[in-house]
Amino acid sequence: MRDRAGKSLRIEEWARRDSFLHRRDARSKVLAVLVFLVAVSSTPPASPAVFVPIALPLAAGLLASGLPLGELLLRASIILPFPLFFGLVGWLENGNAQFAGALVARSYISALAVLLLAGVTPMAELFRGLRGLGLPAVMVMVLQSLVRYLQVIVDHGMRMRRAALCRDGGAGSRESLWRRASGALAVLFGRSYARAEGVHRAMIARGFRGDYVPLRPARITPLDWVFLAVAAMAAGGARYLAGVGL
Amino acid sequence: MKKPAIAVRGLRYSYPDGTVAVRGVDFQLEAGESVALLGANGSGKTTFLLHLAGLLRGDGEIRIGGVELREETLGEIRRAVGYVFQDADDQLFMPTVLEDVAFGPLHRGDGVEESIRKAKEILVKLGIGHLESRAPYHLSAGEKKRASLAGVLVMSPEVLIFDEPTTFLDPPGQNELAKLLNQLPQAKLIATHDVYFARKVAKRAVFFAEGRIAGEGPVETVADRFHWRLS
Numbered sequence: 001m002r003d004r005a006g007k008s009l010r011i012e013e014w015a016r017r018d019s020f021l022h023r024r025d026a027r028s029k030v031l032a033v034l035v036f037l038v039a040v041s042s043t044p045p046a047s048p049a050v051f052v053p054i055a056l057p058l059a060a061g062l063l064a065s066g067l068p069l070g071e072l073l074l075r076a077s078i079i080l081p082f083p084l085f086f087g088l089v090g091w092l093e094n095g096n097a098q099f100a101g102a103l104v105a106r107s108y109i110s111a112l113a114v115l116l117l118a119g120v121t122p123m124a125e126l127f128r129g130l131r132g133l134g135l136p137a138v139m140v141m142v143l144q145s146l147v148r149y150l151q152v153i154v155d156h157g158m159r160m161r162r163a164a165l166c167r168d169g170g171a172g173s174r175e176s177l178w179r180r181a182s183g184a185l186a187v188l189f190g191r192s193y194a195r196a197e198g199v200h201r202a203m204i205a206r207g208f209r210g211d212y213v214p215l216r217p218a219r220i221t222p223l224d225w226v227f228l229a230v231a232a233m234a235a236g237g238a239r240y241l242a243g244v245g246l
Numbered sequence: 247m248k249k250p251a252i253a254v255r256g257l258r259y260s261y262p263d264g265t266v267a268v269r270g271v272d273f274q275l276e277a278g279e280s281v282a283l284l285g286a287n288g289s290g291k292t293t294f295l296l297h298l299a300g301l302l303r304g305d306g307e308i309r310i311g312g313v314e315l316r317e318e319t320l321g322e323i324r325r326a327v328g329y330v331f332q333d334a335d336d337q338l339f340m341p342t343v344l345e346d347v348a349f350g351p352l353h354r355g356d357g358v359e360e361s362i363r364k365a366k367e368i369l370v371k372l373g374i375g376h377l378e379s380r381a382p383y384h385l386s387a388g389e390k391k392r393a394s395l396a397g398v399l400v401m402s403p404e405v406l407i408f409d410e411p412t413t414f415l416d417p418p419g420q421n422e423l424a425k426l427l428n429q430l431p432q433a434k435l436i437a438t439h440d441v442y443f444a445r446k447v448a449k450r451a452v453f454f455a456e457g458r459i460a461g462e463g464p465v466e467t468v469a470d471r472f473h474w475r476l477s
Contacts, residue, residue, distance in 0.1 A: 012381060122341075123381070124342050144339075149339075151383045195335070198331065199339050201296070202331055202339065203349075205324060205329045206349055206398075207325070
């Protein structure tokens with residue numbers, strides 16, 4: 001129970017560490033990841049092997065971050081069931097195993113890149129960076145609230161699960177477990193709604209009129225531009241190598 | 247003569263589902279006075295408090311520092327009233343404590359530098375200056391309460407409203423909060439179930455029952471009259 005809530009906190013703990021990547025401006029990191037994701041998504045699915053050169057700049061980033069590699073690789077694998085499912089469906093329908101393999105590789109590499117970004121950028125910096133990149137203030141505010149209240153909802157969920165376990169000791173059939181889980185989900189939704197109302201009241205009480213004012217605009221340095229240029233060139237070069245089949 | 251911090255006449259409110267929560271309340275809080283609001287769960291205390299910050303709109307008249315609460319004066323009223331919510335998680339919605347505390351001044355138009363200065367100053371004053379870069383959900387219950395109080399005090403309100411401020415606080419935390427409240431010069435209205443805490447922070451108490459003020463007077467007298475203590 002504690003572990004699941006602890007997982008998200010672990011990423012925040014990573015984000016507060018120090019490395020060359022941690023010190024870069026959030027905007028340069030977001031843009032670098034975007035360029036990388038474009039390179040990944042535009043790589044033709046000739047075979048999963050074409051993603052090897054694409055993964056090289058990411059591997060460099062992972063090493064430069066100083067984050068625990070094994071844990072990062074493991075965490076990124078959380079998305080694998082989805083591409084595996086859709087890849088399998090595609091394979092069974094069209095007999096195209098390459099497409100399935102490419103889908104899995106693309107998804108995993110993309111997830112790893114996003115996880116790396118989250119692991120080297122504190123959430124507050126990330127939001128500031130997104131705002132600095134021109135994302136509408138209201139959207140940043142929504143994202144911010146989403147992340148903030150995801151924690152609260154997870155916490156609520158954990159407490160409800162604990163209460164349920166205390167009352168039945170985890171016993172019961174799979175069917176009753178599903179019934180209970182769906183009921184709990186409805187309660188959680190109701191509580192989240194009540195929480196959202198509370199937050200809205202608190203915001204209004206403190207002067208919020210619908211326009212979110214950021215506290216500190218992000219500051220970008222020449223080194224951040226160099227980092228962005230190098231990252232973009234690495235992603236572009238890797239994409240070229242993947243395209244020519246190296 | 248100084249105008250009352252809060253003056254309420256004939257306040258009535260029903261929720262959209264038809265539940266009548268406040269049934270004609272008259273109330274006055276003098277400048278600098280602290281009053282405890284006692285009463286059972288569902289007696290209308292929170293609904294009443296939400297009206298004072300203009301967060302709910304019922305029938306009747308509400309004046310804060312002599313200013314009548316109307317659509318046009320809503321901004322002025324909300325600047326004058328600092329509302330500390332029961333659950334600090336409702337109140338702490340920014341990524342870091344500093345950003346959260348600076349939210350109010352920033353949205354009032356104080357400017358970035360001034361908002362940061364004020365936020366840092368109040369955090370230090372409340373003894374949580376070292377938490378400024380922490381995420382609010384990493385804090386303990388006592389720290390969250392202090393951070394949410396900082397977010398309200400930074401606005402220098404004329405009136406402070408507390409909804410169950412001792413919720414989730416351990417006895418030392420409650421003592422510290424009582425000490426802190428007693429140092430604040432503002433008029434205070436404190437909804438609580440805890441008579442001991444009420445006695446520490448207020449001289450006068452108002453007892454709510456079924457959406458009405460059923461009685462008022464010294465905290466001890468009201469607690470005795472309504473059997474409002476552990477037996």
